[in-house]
Amino acid sequence: MTATAPTLPSQYDPIATEAKWQKFWETHQVFRADPGRDGERYCIVIPPPNVTGRLHMGHAFESALIDVPVRYHRMRGNNTLCLPGTDHASIAVQAILDRQLKAEGTDRFAIGRDAFLKRAWQWRTESGGDIVGQLKRLGLSADWSRERFTMDDGLSKAVRAAFIKLYELGSIYRGQYMVNWCPASRSAVSDLEVEPKEVNGHLWHFRYPLVDGSGSVEVATTRPETMLGDTAVAVNPNDDRYRDFIGKYVKLPIVGREIPVIADDYVDMEFGTGCVKITPAHDHNDFEMGKRHDLPFINIMNEDGTLNENAGAFAELDRFDARQKVVDRLRDLGALAEIEDYAHKVPYSDRGKVPVEPLISTQWFVKIKPLAKRALNDLDADNSPFFVPERWKKVYRDWLVRLNDWCISRQLWWGHQIPAWYVVSETGGAIANDTPFVVADNEEEAQQQAIATFGPDAQLERDPDVLDTWFSSGLWPFSTLGWPDATDDLAAYYPTNVLITGFDIIFFWVARMTMMAGQFTDKMPFTDVYIHGLVRDENGKKMSKSSGNGIDPLLMTDKYGADALRYALIKEVTGAGQDISLQYDRKKDESSSVEAARNFANKLWNASRFVLMNLEGKTPQQLGQPVTEQLELSDRWLLSRYFRIVQQTRDHIEAYGLGEAAQGLYGFIWGDFCDWYIELTKSRLRSGSDATSRLVAQQTIAFVLDGILKLLHPFMPHVTEELWHALAQPTDSISLATQPYPQPDPALVAPDLEMDFELLFGTIRVLRNLRAEADIKPGVAVTAVLQSDSDRERDILTRGSAYIKDLAKVETLSIVPALETELKQAIAGVVGTVQVLIPLGGLADIDALHAKIEKNLGKIGGQIQSLSKRLDNPNFANKAPAAVVQGARDELAELEKQHAILRDRLQRL
Known part of the structure; x- marks a missing residue:
């Protein structure tokens, strides 16, 4: 037995406490997984934040949602792995380094690829791990010894293996196709990396004269500069206005090129004039039309967004400068018919933040249909993966059906360089569209292949491009576990249990992972996909830095503590996948939501201090569990409520109802335990009270507090760890994080008793309210009359009369079926069908x-x-x-x- 009771400071200090336990968990490797350990496996690989990232509220929200089921399953005894890591973020890192080099008066081409990559790795070492430390501050219980990076040796090996395998299967090919080109990063970007933005622009109308002098046709465009690359004008064959123009030629103003008028069903007769200029080299739809009609493809643009020699006098001008000058020239020529204000969507590069240009380019592609077909089969046959909420299943399915071939090459230097080498001995080092190449894991293997195929004089030059970041991210659930090697981790923890992520990357990432996993592991990479919503501000707007309404979660953590922030975010989730609102006063720089969660932590802290002061230094284990026959009415009620909340919390977490679980715990802990049971038990815990009653009260309150700390631990890990150590007094290396999660005991759940106590508590509330209305001082005991014609209600009130008298300061309590005489000068209230009266004679100044x-x-x-x-x-x-x-x-x-x-x-x- 402990000689003295453990003590807690009068006030909870979240900053010191959280730092203490984060160090404890790391020192004792509490979250380290062991693939050889017995037990059902549970694994989550976290969505890897960009190595350039800084923690924002979305990260904080997602990491809290991930950590609750991870900690819960660890406490359930599962062999649990939460695997963390970061993504190399090709475009973002390269943009940072390009800006640094520009500020130094140079660029990457001047310093060369080797120097640039050396600088990139140095940047990653010095600045790229910031977000990992920030996630640790939130208490994410990941196995940091297994932290991965998408360009570490193991994952780079996986990327090469995946590329080579797909190439050997004929699923990767190199070809010339129209891509979305980002002039800022000078790289192709995928459709998923393009964000349409509504802009207020113009629709310019031009007249193209017919060569035979019989008139002109009028076209309309939002991109006048592209007319320099026009090779046709198209009309709908069913458009009577232009039926006679089909087959004629028009002269392209400024350029002087004669181009045909063609007929194509794609042309919308209602748009503009119904007559469309066709620029096959600079528009996705025109590209397809150009192939259908065998039109010339004239590229007028350089990779940096300036115009090239095919633009004639406009060469070397920026595309937007050229736009205005082309319009001015057409005006001078009398070819400008009209300028119309026009709101329309312009595709922007998500990373480069500039409008993309459709550009014909030789790139590497993945044939997506075979991969998508496998993922669709799993979805339709086995409902795998299972989406929560289920409505996202249709979105995911529709996207798989609509996918086009995936452009996987990027004209960058930071990233996984494509494992392909061109045979340049016969081309003098120039790489053309038809230059032969070999695909291999390394240069030595490539050289052996080239010699075997092209002879001993074959000279190689590696493809300078890198792979799309999403290619490596698509392998994340299994490459992080050791694939393509048959590792113990891969055998133990794959497939993973759940992916927790935002809806905005279903297309970017979820579909990539299911397709890649199906191809390389013949399994879905996760059983469930839990799609969460967005964090919105107090006005319902999505929080973001660009909107200026973001809140720095680290500032919230510094002010209120990580537990408070975590709990506030989770408690706001009212349904799976729903957006949450974080209430925030920007003038005071305060969050009412997070403050309420901090107050909850303080409430639990103070309640725990009270309990510890009344246990005589004994732990719950030393006190033992109460004997059922010795339980008093309030003990039985509390245990019923406790075991009900145990079952409810487990059910909610299992079903991803994390917000509902947090709200249920809040109500039980604050209301049932702190506001009611502690108050009901204070008199029994005082020295001098009945010894048996006191022991039972100590056993009950200690047992339930121990359970509360375990139930709440996945949500608020730091404060519960601190309180549990004070309560349970374990050895130094034992953590609450590895204690068994509470189990329900249906035998002790008593619904009728809980209903009885609702009547008792309602009666106490009414009595307290009546005292306040009559200005009766707190220390003054009153007489109270409870009238009900219900035998059952009178029985409940009689059995609970001691609680009513104690908590409502009632000296004389009468419980009657009817009032024999009308009470004069009394104040009254009602609960259920019970009339509650306090005679005021001598207690209050009636006048x-x-x-x-x-x-x-x-x-x-x-x-x-x-x-x-x-x-x-x-x-x-x-x-x-x-x-x-x-x-x-x-x-x-x-x-x-x-x-x-x-x-x-x-x-x-």
Whole structure:
């Protein structure tokens, strides 16, 4: 037995406590997984944040959602692995380094690839791990000894193996195709990396004269500069306006090139003039039309967004400068017919933040249909993976059906360099579209292949491009576990259990992973996909840095603690996949949501201090569990409520109802345990009380507090760890994180008893409210009468009379089926069908109370009169916003209700 009771400081210090336990967990390797350990496996690989990233509220939200099931399953005894890592973020890192080099008066081409990559790795070492430390501060219980990086040796090996395998299967090919080109990064980007933005622009109308002199056709475009590359004008064959123009030629203004008028069903007769300029080298739809009609493809643009020699006098101009000059020239030539204001969507590069250009380029592609077909078969046959919420299943499926071949090459230097070598001995080092190449794991293997195929004089040059970041990310669930090698981790933890991620990367990432996993492991990479919503501000807008409404989660952590932030974010989730709102006062730089969670932690802290002070230094284990036959009414009620919340919490977490689980725990801990049971038990815990009753109270309160700390641990890991160590007093290396999660005991759940206590608590609340209304001082005991014609209600009140008298400060309590005589000067209330009365004789100044109620009646009556007059005014009722009018009506209804209550009280007095 411990000689002295462990003590807790009077106030909870989250910053010191959280740092203490984060160090403890890391020192003792609490979260390290062991593939050889027995037990059912549970694995989550976290979505790898970009190595360039800094923690934002979305990261904080997602990491909290991930950590709850991870900690829960670890406590359930599962062999649990939460595997962390970061993504190399090709475009983002290269943009950072390009800006640095520009500030130094140079660029990557001047310093060369080797020097650039050396600098990139140095940047990654010095600055690329910031977000990992920030995730640790939130208490993410990952196995940091297994932290991966998408360009570490193991994952790079996996990328090469995947590329070579797909190439050997004929699923990777090199070809010339139209891609989305980002002039800022000078690289191709995928459709998924393009964000359409609504812009207020113009629709320019030009006249192209017919060569035979019979007139002209008018075309409309949002990109006038591309007319320099036009090779046709198209009309719909069913458009009577232009039927006679088909087959004729027009002369392209400025350029002077004669181009045909062609007919194609794709042309929308309702758009613009119904006559469309065709630039096959600079528009996705025109590209397809150019192939159908065997049109020339004239590229007028350089990789940096300037115009090339095919643009004639406009060569070397930036595309937007050229746009204005082309319009001016057409105006001078009399070819400009009209300029129309026009709102339309422009595709922007998600990373480069500039409009992309459709550009014909030789790139590497993955044939996506065979990969998508396998993923669709798994979805349709086995509902795998299972989506939560289920509505995202259709979105995922529709996307797999619509996928086009995937452009996987990027014209960057930071990333996984494509494992292909060109045979350049016969081309003098120039790489053309038809230059032969070999694909291999390394240069030595490539040389052996080249010699075997092309002879001993074959000279090689490696493809300079790198792979799309999503190629390596698509391998993440199994490459991080050791694939392509047959590792113990891969055997133990793959497939993983769940992917927790935002809906915005279903297409970027979820589909990539399911397709790659199906191809290389013949399994879905995860059983479930839990799609979470967005974090929105107090006005319902998505939080983001670009919108200026983001909140730095580290500032919230510094002010309120990581536990408070985690709990506030999770508790706001009212349904799987729903967006959450984080209430924040920007003037005061305070969050009411996070502050409420901090107050909850403080409430638990103070309750735990009270319990520790009343256990005489004993632990729950030393006290033992109470004997059922010795339990008093309040003990049985608390244990019933406790085991109900145990089952409820487990059910919610298993079903990804994390917000519901957090809300249920909040209500039980704050209400049932702190506000009611502790108050009900205080008299029993005092020295001098009945020894048996006191022991049972100690056993019950210790047992339930121990369970509370375990139930709450996945949500608020730091404060619960601190309190549990004070309560359970384990050896130094034992962590709450590895203790068994509470099990339900249905035998101790008593629904009828819980209902009985609802009546008792309702009665106590009414008595307390009546005392407050009558200004009866807290220390003054009163007489109370409880009247009910229900035998059952009177029995409940009689059995709980000691609790009523104790908590409502009642000296004399009468429980009667009917009032024999009318009580004069009494104040009354109702709970259920029970009438609750407190005679006021000698307790209150009746005249003063009468005057106070009359004063309040007068005040409320004036407000009612003012609001009624306002609502009767047609100018307000008919012209004010509907929400304002409804608000006034709601306020009037509430005032009238208050007025009626006060009139009733006055009458009773």
